[in-house]
Amino acid sequence: MVKRLLIVDDEEGIVEEIADFFKDEGFEVQSAHTGEEAIQSLRTQLPHLIMIDLKLPDMSGLLVLKVAKELNPRIKAIVNTGYVDQNMVEQAEHLGCDVFLHKPFDLMKLKEEVDRLVA
Amino acid sequence: MGEAIFSYTGLINAVTSFALGAFVLFTQWRFKTARLFSVFSFAVGYWASFYYLWLSARDGAFALHYIRQAMLGAILIPAAFTSFVFAFLEKKGFAFNLINWLLAALFLSFSFSPLFITEVEPRMYFHFWPVPGPLFHVMLAYFVVNVIAAHTFLWKALGRVRGIKQRQIQYVFLGTLLGFIGGSTNYFLWYNLPIPPYLNILVSLYIITVAYAIARYKLMNIEIVIRRTLVFAGLMAFVFAAFAAATFIAREILSRYLKLGAYGSYAISIFLVVLGYDPIRNLLLNLTDRYLFQKKYDYQKVLKDASRGMARIESLAHLTRLVIHFVTMRIRIKNAAAVILDDNYQCFKVAFARGYGGEWNYSVIPVEHSLIQYLSREKEALDLEKVKELQISSPLRGIRRKGESQGRDYDFHAIEEKMNELQAACVVPSFLGKELRSILVLGEKKSGDVYSEADLSVLFTLAQESAIAIENARLYDEALNKSRELEKINQQLEEASRRLILALNDAEDANKRLLDTQAQLIHEQKMATLGRLAASVGHEVNNPLTILSMNVSRMILKYRKDPNIRVADVSEYFEKMESNIQRIKAVVNTLTGLLKKSEKGKFEALSLKLVIEETLPLVQFQTYLDNLTGTEVEFDIPANLPLIKGDLERLQEVFLNLFTNAYHALATQKDRNIRVSARVDEGNSKQIIVDFKDNGCGMDEETANRIFHYGYTTKAEGKGSGIGLYMCRYILEIHGGEIKVKSKKGEGTTFSLTLPVYEEQAARVAR
Numbered sequence: 016m017v018k019r020l021l022i023v024d025d026e027e028g029i030v031e032e033i034a035d036f037f038k039d040e041g042f043e044v045q046s047a048h049t050g051e052e053a054i055q056s057l058r059t060q061l062p063h064l065i066m067i068d069l070k071l072p073d074m075s076g077l078l079v080l081k082v083a084k085e086l087n088p089r090i091k092a093i094v095n096t097g098y099v100d101q102n103m104v105e106q107a108e109h110l111g112c113d114v115f116l117h118k119p120f121d122l123m124k125l126k127e128e129v130d131r132l133v134a
Numbered sequence: 135m136g137e138a139i140f141s142y143t144g145l146i147n148a149v150t151s152f153a154l155g156a157f158v159l160f161t162q163w164r165f166k167t168a169r170l171f172s173v174f175s176f177a178v179g180y181w182a183s184f185y186y187l188w189l190s191a192r193d194g195a196f197a198l199h200y201i202r203q204a205m206l207g208a209i210l211i212p213a214a215f216t217s218f219v220f221a222f223l224e225k226k227g228f229a230f231n232l233i234n235w236l237l238a239a240l241f242l243s244f245s246f247s248p249l250f251i252t253e254v255e256p257r258m259y260f261h262f263w264p265v266p267g268p269l270f271h272v273m274l275a276y277f278v279v280n281v282i283a284a285h286t287f288l289w290k291a292l293g294r295v296r297g298i299k300q301r302q303i304q305y306v307f308l309g310t311l312l313g314f315i316g317g318s319t320n321y322f323l324w325y326n327l328p329i330p331p332y333l334n335i336l337v338s339l340y341i342i343t344v345a346y347a348i349a350r351y352k353l354m355n356i357e358i359v360i361r362r363t364l365v366f367a368g369l370m371a372f373v374f375a376a377f378a379a380a381t382f383i384a385r386e387i388l389s390r391y392l393k394l395g396a397y398g399s400y401a402i403s404i405f406l407v408v409l410g411y412d413p414i415r416n417l418l419l420n421l422t423d424r425y426l427f428q429k430k431y432d433y434q435k436v437l438k439d440a441s442r443g444m445a446r447i448e449s450l451a452h453l454t455r456l457v458i459h460f461v462t463m464r465i466r467i468k469n470a471a472a473v474i475l476d477d478n479y480q481c482f483k484v485a486f487a488r489g490y491g492g493e494w495n496y497s498v499i500p501v502e503h504s505l506i507q508y509l510s511r512e513k514e515a516l517d518l519e520k521v522k523e524l525q526i527s528s529p530l531r532g533i534r535r536k537g538e539s540q541g542r543d544y545d546f547h548a549i550e551e552k553m554n555e556l557q558a559a560c561v562v563p564s565f566l567g568k569e570l571r572s573i574l575v576l577g578e579k580k581s582g583d584v585y586s587e588a589d590l591s592v593l594f595t596l597a598q599e600s601a602i603a604i605e606n607a608r609l610y611d612e613a614l615n616k617s618r619e620l621e622k623i624n625q626q627l628e629e630a631s632r633r634l635i636l637a638l639n640d641a642e643d644a645n646k647r648l649l650d651t652q653a654q655l656i657h658e659q660k661m662a663t664l665g666r667l668a669a670s671v672g673h674e675v676n677n678p679l680t681i682l683s684m685n686v687s688r689m690i691l692k693y694r695k696d697p698n699i700r701v702a703d704v705s706e707y708f709e710k711m712e713s714n715i716q717r718i719k720a721v722v723n724t725l726t727g728l729l730k731k732s733e734k735g736k737f738e739a740l741s742l743k744l745v746i747e748e749t750l751p752l753v754q755f756q757t758y759l760d761n762l763t764g765t766e767v768e769f770d771i772p773a774n775l776p777l778i779k780g781d782l783e784r785l786q787e788v789f790l791n792l793f794t795n796a797y798h799a800l801a802t803q804k805d806r807n808i809r810v811s812a813r814v815d816e817g818n819s820k821q822i823i824v825d826f827k828d829n830g831c832g833m834d835e836e837t838a839n840r841i842f843h844y845g846y847t848t849k850a851e852g853k854g855s856g857i858g859l860y861m862c863r864y865i866l867e868i869h870g871g872e873i874k875v876k877s878k879k880g881e882g883t884t885f886s887l888t889l890p891v892y893e894e895q896a897a898r899v900a901r
Contacts (some may be wrong), residue, residue, distance in 0.1 A: 028681040028710065036688055057808035097676030098668070118676035 018133045021062040023053040023079055025072050036122060037129070039109045049094070050074035056083050061087050063133045066125075068098040069103055077106055084111040091132040096119060137260055141189030142378050143815025144334040145184045149370045150341040151179035165523075170218035171344075178313075181207030185334075186263070193464045193775030197262030198254045205245050207818070208271060213238040215310065219284040222306065234280065241273045250352040257323050258330060266324050274321065280533040281314050296582030298519050302347055309343025312336050313583050326802050369411070376406040410713035449614075450474070451606040454486035457600055461576065463590070469557055469577035474500065474604065476569070476614065481571060482506060489577060504545040505552045509563035510570040515590040515597075517560035521550050560585045564597035566605045572597075619784045658785065659861045666680065674721045678714035685711045737869075739777040739892040740785070742812055742822065743769070753793040765800060767793075778822055784865045786888075788873075790824045791858040792885055798849065799883060806830075810856045820891045821871070829882040838877050 024030045027048065033072050034044040036084045039097045045062060047053035052070045057065070057079075065083050068074035076094060083090050097118035104115050155175025162168030184204035191197035196256045213234040220227045237811035244250050249269040257263035262749075266274075271360030288307040316336020319367040322329035454472040462470045473482045499506055508516060523623040525546040553561060562574040574597050576585070585593075618764060647823055685707045701708075750767065793808070805830045815821040833841070833848070840846045842863045868892050 026677045026681070028714065029677060029684070032681055032684040032688065032710075036684065098672035098678075118672075119679035119683045122684045 017041065017043045018064065019045065019060065019062040021045045021047065021053065021065045021083075022024075022127070023047045023050070023066065023071070023076065024068040025049065025070070026068070031124070032122075036126075040126070042129075050076070050079050053079045055093055057083055057086055061090060064091040064093065064129060066095065069094060069107070076105070077103070077110060080107060080110045080112060093125070093128060093132070097107075114127045138191050138378060140260075140331055141186050143337075144185035144189060144329075144377065145337065146371045147182035147337040148179050148186055149343075150338050151175045151182055154341050154345060155179060166809070167218065167221045170214065170221050174211065174214035174218045175341075177206070177207050177210035178340075181205075181211065182337065189260070191262060194254055194262050198251065198264070201253055201254065201264045202246050204271075205251065206242060208277070209238050209241045209245060212277045212284075216280050216284045219287055219306075223287055223303075225287065237276055241269065241276070244269050256326060257326070258389065260323070260330075263323055270324070285311055290306040299901055301584060305343050306345035309340040309347070313338075313340030313342070357394065363523070369415060370408060372414045373407050376410060377403040379403070379406065379875045405412040409626040419554055439444060450485065450604065450611040453600075453603060455488075457574070457604075458486050460486045461574065461596075463594075465576070465593075466580045467559075467577050468580055471556065471558075471575040472604075473556075473573040473575055474608070475501075475572060482729070483574075484575075487575075492558060494557070499552060502553065502865075503548065505549045505561065506570065506573075507543045508549060509561065513563065513565065515562040515594045516549070516583075517562060517585045517590065518550065518553055518558065519584060521546055521553065525550065555880060556766065560590060560593070562593045563602065564589070564600045564601040571608075572604050574600075630856075655861065655864075659858070671721065675718055676719040680713045682711050682718075686712075737779055737781055740780050740782055742775060742778050742824065742889070743771040743773075745778075745780070745782060745785050746771070746789050746810055749793065752786065765797060765806040765808060768807065768809045770809065772813070775812055776814065778889045779892040780869055780889060781865075784868075786889070788865050789826075791862050795828070795858065796828035796883075798831060800826055814891070815888065820893070822889050822891055826885040826887065826888040827882065828884075831879045832879045832881050832883050834879050837876050841875055842873070 020113075022030050022044060022049065023031075023046075024031050025048050030046045031104045032049065034046050037044050045056050045060070047056050050073045053065075053067070053071075056062075065080070067076040067079050067083075071079070080092055080094060083092060085096075088111065093114045093116060094112045095116040095118055096120055099117055107115055113132055118124065152175070155172040155178075158168050158175065159172035181204050184200045184207065188197050188200035188204055191200055191337070213231070217231050219225075220231060240251075247267070249267045250273070251270065252265045252267045253260035254264050256732040285307060289305055292303050292307065297305065313336060316333040316339060319333040319336075324330070452876065458470045458472055459634055461467065468487070469487070471487035471490070472485045474485040475481075476483050476498070479499045483498050484496060487494070505516075524544075553559075556575045557577050558575045559578045561574050562576065563570050564572045564574065574593065576593070579585070668852075687706050689707050692704060703786070746769065796808050797806075800808075809827045810824065811827070812822055812824045815823050839850060842859050846860075863873050866887060868888070871888040873888075874886045875883060876886065
């Protein structure tokens with residue numbers, strides 16, 4: 016069964032790289048650049064795993080996480096950010112975030128985590 | 135022979151009476167008492183003169199005429215005496231005196247008629263004794279009634295009054311009584327009683343007692359003249375006595391042995407007069423001095439003692455105490471005080487007082503006071519009696535003295551009041567040069583005696599002597615006080631400087647604490663700024679780094695799958711890596727560029743435009759988190775705006791804060807506009823005004839008022855420190871400028887900043 020990923024990040028380059036990589040690995044990848052797009056996508060089709068950048072142009076990534084978990088708590092979530100704020104980490108974990116990654120993250124590490132969560 | 139002796143008593147009586155009457159009249163004519171007294175004296179003198187002529191007469195007709203002339207004087211005596219007594223006792227008795235004088239006039243009109251004196255006949259050894267007519271008895275009765283009445287008044291008055299007046303009355307009473315008793319011895323022979331007028335000489339006693347009263351108790355206010363009068367009278371008496379004696383000796387004794395004749399006796403008498411004149415004069419002077427002016431003798435010693443004592447005293451307090459003590463003990467007075475000119479020459483103050491009760495209230499005497507004025511100008515001691523007299527004698531409150539071209543006005547009533555307040559019987563001024571410096575205030579004598587002219591003159595001398603001593607003492611005290619004051623001031627200065635040092639230490643501590651606090655604040659602010667910077671740098675750098683890292687990872691994976699992979703197949707990755715490296719480089723360059731500029735140092739000439747423009751990238755880093763893209767920033771900064779003087783780093787902090795705040799205020803709206811404009815202050819060309827305006831949410835007045843307070847923030851907890859604007863204000867203040875806010879809820883906010891123009895440039899422009 017093909018696993019679906021939703022990548023949410025305002026940084027075009029990052030979304031592109033992750034999407035390309037996981038497509039190559041056999042995942043079905045959706046992408047969104049804003050919170051709005053992400054929520055739209057979630058409502059259309061639930062992914063197995065969502066990867067959210069906390070800083071989005073229109074809203075906090077935490078909100079997207081919250082929406083996703085509300086739609087289906089079984090959705091795995093990886094939250095990442097370039098700026099570490101312990102407060103945010105706690106909030107994310109509280110909302111059901113499974114893994115918290117700091118930018119810049121290692122692609123292999125991401126792969127490991129994704130494999131672990133959706134295997 | 136007997137007749138001659140009695141005739142000489144008449145002569146002495148005449149001379150002394152006329153002399154005293156004349157002196158009193160000439161010196162005291164202003165006073166009714168004195169005028170009436172001289173009338174009385176002249177009447178006595180007139181009577182005594184003709185008494186002498188009568189007894190010297192060799193012819194019955196002359197004798198009759200002279201005795202009638204003598205009676206003319208005698209008729210005037212009672213009315214004159216009673217009038218004098220009335221005036222002397224300040225008694226009203228106009229009708230009484232009028233009747234008296236009318237009676238006298240009635241008797242006068244008959245005095246040459248046989249009704250008064252019928253004839254003269256030999257009685258005892260008098261050749262021409264008068265035989266009284268019927269009217270004589272009436273006149274004698276009138277005479278006796280008057281004398282008794284007058285003395286009764288005097289006696290009654292004695293019980294009423296005190297002090298000087300009492301003494302005066304005593305002497306007038308006694309003197310005139312003796313005089314009248316003496317005179318009355320004339321009348322026995324009139325009634326054929328064989329008693330010759332032995333005591334006729336007593337008439338002169340009234341003169342002597344009155345003269346004594348004048349000298350001692352200021353009756354009639356004469357002093358010096360009385361001495362001369364008495365000496366003169368005494369000398370006259372002596373001269374006549376010498377003549378009489380010579381004549382007597384020549385006639386009665388020498389004529390038995392040798393023929394001398396009238397000229398011979400004259401020669402002898404002249405010889406006697408020449409021989410005796412000087413010794414007699416000296417004797418009389420001595421006698422008057424000793425008995426009338428005895429105090430002067432004592433005072434010589436008093437003065438010597440006093441001045442010797444005073445010269446040694448240095449302290450004013452000690453000296454005044456000494457003077458007052460001396461005066462009270464020596465003169466034996468109830469109370470005394472030394473009143474001394476105040477240091478500021480405004481008033482006289484009591485320096486030392488003795489003998490006053492516990493509740494003695496006195497006030498200072500201003501220099502304008504009549505008492506001071508009087509003493510300063512008249513330069514004489516003043517006693518209460520004199521003040522009273524002057525008050526009466528100068529109804530216009532001015533006195534006109536002999537030798538003075540203008541009268542001077544003194545308020546004698548005020549003087550009397552002041553003297554009563556000081557409990558002074560007399561005041562003695564003391565001068566230094568021409569200036570009144572101190573006043574000796576003397577109370578009543580313990581004896582109840584009054585101050586005589588002699589007292590006053592001695593006291594005056596004493597006061598003058600003491601003036602120099604007092605001045606010396608005053609200067610000594612002044613110097614002493616000055617040195618004490620200086621010492622005190624010195625101590626105060628020392629204390630003040632000690633306190634100042636303490637205060638300075640405190641201030642230094644406080645300043646240090648303040649600096650510490652400020653440093654702490656700046657650190658906090660820096661940390662906050664750094665934190666925000668770190669956040670934006672994190673995003674700005676971490677995103678490209680992530681891409682870079684992922685590209686590297688993916689290339690490695692591709693290589694593992696196919697070790698023969700060609701570069702062309704992965705060039706896409708390289709290009710991405712290249713572009714992301716450029717991004718990172720750009721971020722790093724911006725940051726280091728900013729840092730470099732801020733290292734340049736403090737307060738330099740800066741272009742406001744550049745400062746703000748260079749702050750913008752920092753702002754963008756800062757606000758990176760806050761989704762504020764699309765905010766329009768508009769600049770209106772004239773190119774020719776003068777350079778400002780400022781600290782770049784600090785000013786950038788200010789603008790960073792303002793931008794950050796503005797962005798936050800704009801966060802909730804779509805239409806975002808920030809406008810920064812600058813201009814030279816119209817009111818002060820050395821200042822530039824920067825208006826920083828946003829169209830954001832604005833704030834209410836309360837917030838606007840508190841916005842610059844430390845720790846005040848409207849941002850959510852954890853987001854705002856409440857330090858930013860506080861720091862802005864602080865930074866502007868250290869620049870010598872200020873920051874104000876104008877805002878309205880919902881209509882945006884304008885911060886107005888003033889910054890100093892860089893002076894050198896300003897000066898160049900002005901030239």
